[in-house]
Amino acid sequence: MNENNIEDKRHLRSIKTRQKLLEAAREVFIKEGFHKATITQIIKKARVGYGTAYVHFEGKEDFLVVLMENVMEKFYEIAEAAFLPVSVKEAEEMIHKQTNEFLKMAEDEQKMLQVFEQAIGISPLVSEKWKNIREKFIQRISEDIAYAQRNGLARKDVHNELVARGWFFTNEMYLWEIVRNEYEHPVEQIAKNIASIYIKGLYL
């Protein structure tokens, strides 16, 4: 038979095992948090042998990195949304919408993001992942600001990248607050307030 046959029973079993492990890892991470979660808990839940975990993944970190790929995709989608307003009013709407979507994500993916936040402090690998997301957003926002500046919509006396960074940081920290359940205000209201300051501060 051909080498990459999907019919290959061995290969199929391997894929299933991997899947079982991933699902178990997800549950254990969410229940225990990244730091307290152990390989033993994961393999027991997946009903496989200890060594098997290390056949499919390099360690605890690797489990999480793979699990996050999914969530990462969603972030990238938001970051990549087109942004070419022709008026301040339009810019306002777009910014408000993007902020809203970004913060909604915190609610949707709360559990996994909780785990992710913990892991950022511990694992350089995970930390790098998050940095990628952040830089993607910041780069995107920087470009948007530069565009608005060129078109006479925004102030030109500020450094676009520095402002973009600052603006994203506000968004990011609110994201973590929501993830931690440390906020008392609806996402909608948060978005409205922070976007309002940003827009009046930057746009003409």
Added chain:
Amino acid sequence: MNENNIEDKRHLRSIKTRQKLLEAAREVFIKEGFHKATITQIIKKARVGYGTAYVHFEGKEDFLVVLMENVMEKFYEIAEAAFLPVSVKEAEEMIHKQTNEFLKMAEDEQKMLQVFEQAIGISPLVSEKWKNIREKFIQRISEDIAYAQRNGLARKDVHNELVARGWFFTNEMYLWEIVRNEYEHPVEQIAKNIASIYIKGLYL
């Protein structure tokens, strides 16, 4: 002799041991980072027995919490600075100054803050400590905004606490960037840009 005698040799020795442990812990944390640092490394550097560490501290977390007290103090000082401007211009100066001081702290205490950042993800105790600092700042900024709103210096159509939080978040994240050496711009320039947006966005 009286019970709290400073002359008591035992008590003196105990204090010295504790001090040796703290200094050793500081060095080990800075060299290895919080996660990689071990009690064994600390007691070897301090030249005391293993169990001694547990006589004076409850564990790795406790070492760091005590070491941070010092740094925390400095943050509180900045947060507590009086802020009662009579004009927008004056507000501008004050905000700019406070931002600058806050970010300078990142440079001054970079090493310990690096350790602290790691530990925040791992230890609830340390995390709580940082949350205290954050809330102190936010409360203070909220009051400042409310004051400015009452005196007709700032917009009244925004929620003071939500804005304060957002503004502090920008500052905080820049602090961490500086701590991680991930910034290319001088502190002064960062402060100028972010404060500029904030002021134009909020003040009249």
Added chain:
DNA sequence: AAAGAATATGACACAGTGTCAATAATATAA
């Protein structure tokens, strides 16, 4: 100097990690 109190110590039990030689399951060739 002997009893008593405070401090320091390291061996021990326990928990988790990552590796690897052995075993089981499946595929291919004879």
Added chain:
DNA sequence: TTATATTATTGACACTGTGTCATATTCTTT
């Protein structure tokens, strides 16, 4: 079908780190 090769799984093992506790040491008091 049987023998052989390939791939996947497994858990015992060596290691590293933690926190505890009975014992030893050092100092104080009587």
